[in-house]
Amino acid sequence: MSLVRLLTYSNVIDIRGIVATTSVFQKNRIEPETIQRIVSAYQAARPNLIKHETGYPSYETLSARVKKGLPVYGMEGVGEGKDSEGSNLIISELERPDSRPLWISIWGGTTTLAQALWKIRKTLPGEQAERFYQKLRVYAISDQDDTGAWIRKEFPSVFYICSPGRFEHATWMGFAAPYPSADNAVISREWLTKNIQQGHGRLGAAYPDIAYVMEGDTPAYISLIPNGLNDPEHPNYGGWGGRYEFYLPKFEEQDWRPTGPYTVRPVPETRPLWTNAEDTYTPAMDRRLSSSADKEAQPIKSAQATIWRWREEIQNDFAARMCWATKSYKECNHPPVAVLRTPEEINVRSGEEFVLDANGSHDPDGDSLSYFWFQYPEAGDYPGLVDFRGSAQNLIRMVLTAPRVESPKTIHFILKVTDKGEPPLTRYKRVLVHVRPE
Numbered sequence: 017m018s019l020v021r022l023l024t025y026s027n028v029i030d031i032r033g034i035v036a037t038t039s040v041f042q043k044n045r046i047e048p049e050t051i052q053r054i055v056s057a058y059q060a061a062r063p064n065l066i067k068h069e070t071g072y073p074s075y076e077t078l079s080a081r082v083k084k085g086l087p088v089y090g091m092e093g094v095g096e097g098k099d100s101e102g103s104n105l106i107i108s109e110l111e112r113p114d115s116r117p118l119w120i121s122i123w124g125g126t127t128t129l130a131q132a133l134w135k136i137r138k139t140l141p142g143e144q145a146e147r148f149y150q151k152l153r154v155y156a157i158s159d160q161d162d163t164g165a166w167i168r169k170e171f172p173s174v175f176y177i178c179s180p181g182r183f184e185h186a187t188w189m190g191f192a193a194p195y196p197s198a199d200n201a202v203i204s205r206e207w208l209t210k211n212i213q214q215g216h217g218r219l220g221a222a223y224p225d226i227a228y229v230m231e232g233d234t235p236a237y238i239s240l241i242p243n244g245l246n247d248p249e250h251p252n253y254g255g256w257g258g259r260y261e262f263y264l265p266k267f268e269e270q271d272w273r274p275t276g277p278y279t280v281r282p283v284p285e286t287r288p289l290w291t292n293a294e295d296t297y298t299p300a301m302d303r304r305l306s307s308s309a310d311k312e313a314q315p316i317k318s319a320q321a322t323i324w325r326w327r328e329e330i331q332n333d334f335a336a337r338m339c340w341a342t343k344s345y346k347e348c349n350h351p352p353v354a355v356l357r358t359p360e361e362i363n364v365r366s367g368e369e370f371v372l373d374a375n376g377s378h379d380p381d382g383d384s385l386s387y388f389w390f391q392y393p394e395a396g397d398y399p400g401l402v403d404f405r406g407s408a409q410n411l412i413r414m415v416l417t418a419p420r421v422e423s424p425k426t427i428h429f430i431l432k433v434t435d436k437g438e439p440p441l442t443r444y445k446r447v448l449v450h451v452r453p454e
Contacts, residue, residue, distance in 0.1 A: 027071035035102035039124030061341035085128035090161035123233035125161035190320030192230035202331035245444035259322035332439035349437030383435035
């Protein structure tokens, strides 16, 4: 599931390799042939995808980048003589003269990455090895073997996003698990059949039915999509992959009780990492015309809400790209272009007015646009809510007043620009307002 979606975004995410590995669910074998089968389905879709956006890599390029890890589990695959196509690929990518960070999107176990790090430390001078460590960005779908905790302990400078402990408490569960206040229709079997699987060519047909949850691995890369909201270098800003904070989680507060054969018992963390954070989110907020209280909408506070608050927009975006796989440009919807006429960072003093202006936003299909502005409190460090002064939050231009502060604070405002195509698509802008005391 997650690979089908990833391939529809392969023109905006530079896929340097896809490595077949073991995991807590599959400890003694790997299946690169499954990856190749889905890449082959992408081959059938690519001629149509490039009618909608440029940059989709060729089938030959992606197929050549499918590599094998070792068919062994956890630390059994780390050490002398344990190199693999996958671990060698990670090292070769770090050696390339490319200033971009290298994201390792972990959907299973981390054995292949652990072996690459083991070899780097053994074979390279310390200064060069450290440069490689600092170039890495890891987002792991929890710990699915014992190498994740080992990596965090042995390589403290590696940027690492993870939810240690039982899966049901992990942030990434907010992508696909049903919640009472979330839009669960867009993760239903019926929605997937209509919008992804049926009538969308070989790539849609390659998308399997739900067996446990939908796309448990997609959060590990979806924050890399350049939609105006996502900022992968700042997990604390929040985005489609969730919001995380950098701290040392307390082992005694982790729920590590075994839940069956697919449990990796965590160990105490030895250093801070990017891990679970909570948003307080009111599901109906973006449907209100004003900032007046909505008595029917109850705020929800959870780590999973940092993802499911965006779920309808995420799913609509995927559905549009699956349309691209088989239909002409005129038959499909394309995302709007969100534009700011004001700076993305604004400096003001307490009590001063400032302007948020989205004039110039437009849609490539000529669709009508809707606008919605809101404050994202958890992404900033101002503890309160800014008064919208009774203004409707769906205006194209907002005039607000900076709150009173006793020390410098930063407030995040998010603009949603949504078209009225089918399905409706959303792009964002983020404005950071830095407020100084009078």
